[in-house]
Amino acid sequence: MPQAVDFNLSRLRDPALRPIGEKLRRGERLTEADGVTLFRSSDLLGVGSMADASNRARHGDQVTFAANQHINPTNICVLRKTCVFCGYARLPREAGAYRYSLEQVMAEAEQAANGITREFHIVGGLDMQAGLEYYTTMFRALKAKLPHVHIKALTAVEIAHIARIEKMSWAEVLIALREAGLDTMPGGGAETFSEAVRDEIADKKLGGADYIGVHRTAHTLGIRTNCTMLYGHVETIDDRMAHLKMLRDLQDETGGFLAYIPLAYHPDDNELGEKLGRKGTSSTGFDDLRNLAVGRLYLDNIEHIKSHWIMVTPFVTQTALHFGVNDIEGTVVREKIYHAVGATTPQGMTLPALLSLIRGAGKVPAERDSFYHVLRVFDAADDGVAEEAKQLAST
Numbered sequence: 597m598p599q600a601v602d603f604n605l606s607r608l609r610d611p612a613l614r615p616i617g618e619k620l621r622r623g624e625r626l627t628e629a630d631g632v633t634l635f636r637s638s639d640l641l642g643v644g645s646m647a648d649a650s651n652r653a654r655h656g657d658q659v660t661f662a663a664n665q666h667i668n669p670t671n672i673c674v675l676r677k678t679c680v681f682c683g684y685a686r687l688p689r690e691a692g693a694y695r696y697s698l699e700q701v702m703a704e705a706e707q708a709a710n711g712i713t714r715e716f717h718i719v720g721g722l723d724m725q726a727g728l729e730y731y732t733t734m735f736r737a738l739k740a741k742l743p744h745v746h747i748k749a750l751t752a753v754e755i756a757h758i759a760r761i762e763k764m765s766w767a768e769v770l771i772a773l774r775e776a777g778l779d780t781m782p783g784g785g786a787e788t789f790s791e792a793v794r795d796e797i798a799d800k801k802l803g804g805a806d807y808i809g810v811h812r813t814a815h816t817l818g819i820r821t822n823c824t825m826l827y828g829h830v831e832t833i834d835d836r837m838a839h840l841k842m843l844r845d846l847q848d849e850t851g852g853f854l855a856y857i858p859l860a861y862h863p864d865d866n867e868l869g870e871k872l873g874r875k876g877t878s879s880t881g882f883d884d885l886r887n888l889a890v891g892r893l894y895l896d897n898i899e900h901i902k903s904h905w906i907m908v909t910p911f912v913t914q915t916a917l918h919f920g921v922n923d924i925e926g927t928v929v930r931e932k933i934y935h936a937v938g939a940t941t942p943q944g945m946t947l948p949a950l951l952s953l954i955r956g957a958g959k960v961p962a963e964r965d966s967f968y969h970v971l972r973v974f975d976a977a978d979d980g981v982a983e984e985a986k987q988l989a990s991t
């Protein structure tokens with residue numbers, strides 16, 4: 597049961613939101629129909645104020661982030677032709693295709709020797725030449741060199757791909773990866789679960805039920821994961837709510853999700869964007885904020901709602917801190933996936949820039965580990981950040 601939240605109903609301009617505000621005050625769970633109402637309402641401030649009240653009741657003014665580094669070891673992907681929303685993947689012999697050798701991965705990871713980075717976020721394409729051994733060797737080498745860095749790696753889709761090419765079960769793959777150093781899994785690959793949507797945007801990709809199945813297997817093995825939803829393409833509001841319901845149901849069952857991250861579709865340099873005539877028109881700030889707020893209100897059993905500033909811009913992320921968000925994507929270092937499809941945001945953010953983004957919204961920044969334990973709170977007096985910034989600049 598969600599907790600009862602102190603909320604002033606007079607903040608709601610749209611009368612349709614009132615029964616939802618009352619549920620919030622009573623600590624009652626929202627239904628899918630409530631979710632649809634939240635998505636349909638133009639009273640964004642009303643929706644946001646409920647999400648904000650719910651977020652404050654859990655996290656106060658604290659906003660967390662992790663000092664992380666994204667590594668994308670291969671962009672070669674068997675679904676290159678069928679995930680029409682993706683601009684990152686390549687066929688093996690196509691211009692721009694790459695697969696890192698172990699030495700290249702280690703060279704990229706070298707930046708984490710700065711002692712500041714605490715998490716690698718490792719995802720890539722479904723590459724026939726990148727099977728279980730490719731990743732177990734990589735994770736072992738990373739852990740040997742940088743044992744303090746957490747490995748959050750491989751989406752449910754990649755796990756299922758490895759299982760298929762190795763003729764192993766999902767559980768066997770996950771156990772082998774965990775033995776090699778995998779700590780948690782990111783939430784990518786979910787897109788939107790609706791079959792009609794998948795037929796149109798990701799025809800051959802692992803279906804929604806199997807995405808949930810891989811995460812359930814991971815949770816059962818004690819591997820925590822994140823979850824996502826890709827929005828702003830061809831999905832309907834009902835599709836969004838059906839997707840969120842599947843996430844909430846699994847969380848009721850296992851409690852294994854750490855965070856939910858709604859991902860805004862970018863239409864540049866991909867076939868879908870071309871087909872929809874959407875070049876240069878990303879999701880709107882209005883819809884970005886609404887997706888985050890609905891995530892906070894409907895997914896009452898997922899503690900952390902994360903805004904990915906690379907996708908929705910640092911400006912929207914900063915505003916989102918008043919729309920139910922308590923966590924933001926970290927320092928990242930070198931992002932490739934969205935920069936292949938038109939993201940114009942920086943590829944990484946320095947620690948001082950992250951702190952000032954959070955403080956600029958009147959919030960208190962806190963660095964966390966990958967399990968959301970707070971490591972240090974940056975109160976205004978001292979953050980020791982100038983020194984770290986110098987170190988980072990020199991790495």
Ligand code: V47
Nearest residue numbers: 681682782783784785786822824826860861862937
């Ligand atoms: O699954 C691909 C998305 C996802 C496009 O778990 C696109 O902490 C927008 O899941 N427009 C991968 N999105 C990234 C991801 C993620 C990111 C940050 C943090 C975490 C986490 C997970 O990127 C894919 C897909 O949904 N993507 N192409 C595109 N054109």
Ligand code: SF4
Nearest residue numbers: 673675679682685721
């Ligand atoms: Fe491959 Fe993932 Fe891109 Fe689909 S979204 S083509 S699975 S890299």
